[in-house]
Amino acid sequence: MKTYKTLHNYNQNTDKSSNTFIVKIEFCQHGTWQGKVIWAEENRTERFRSTLELMGLMNEAMASEAQVQIGEAKTS
Numbered sequence: 001m002k003t004y005k006t007l008h009n010y011n012q013n014t015d016k017s018s019n020t021f022i023v024k025i026e027f028c029q030h031g032t033w034q035g036k037v038i039w040a041e042e043n044r045t046e047r048f049r050s051t052l053e054l055m056g057l058m059n060e061a062m063a064s065e066a067q068v069q070i071g072e073a074k075t076s
Contacts, residue, residue: 019065021058041065 020040027034032050039046039061048054 019062
């Protein structure tokens with residue numbers, strides 16, 4: 001039997017910082033979304049041309065936030 005970590009348990013094991021993304025879908029062409037995503041905490045807007053690109057942008061933002069937190073922890 002396979003067991004899966006639930007999203008709730010996953011969130012308990014991660015840093016308590018939050019990231020808020022506002023996604024505006026402007027078009028749906030060729031079976032995917034195009035639009036813009038706003039990273040609320042940084043007031044940063046990026047355009048995306050596919051759902052995969054959207055996920056990559058969000059992942060990149062989360063990774064850069066984690067790097068900043070690690071750097072801050074090392075200097076403290």
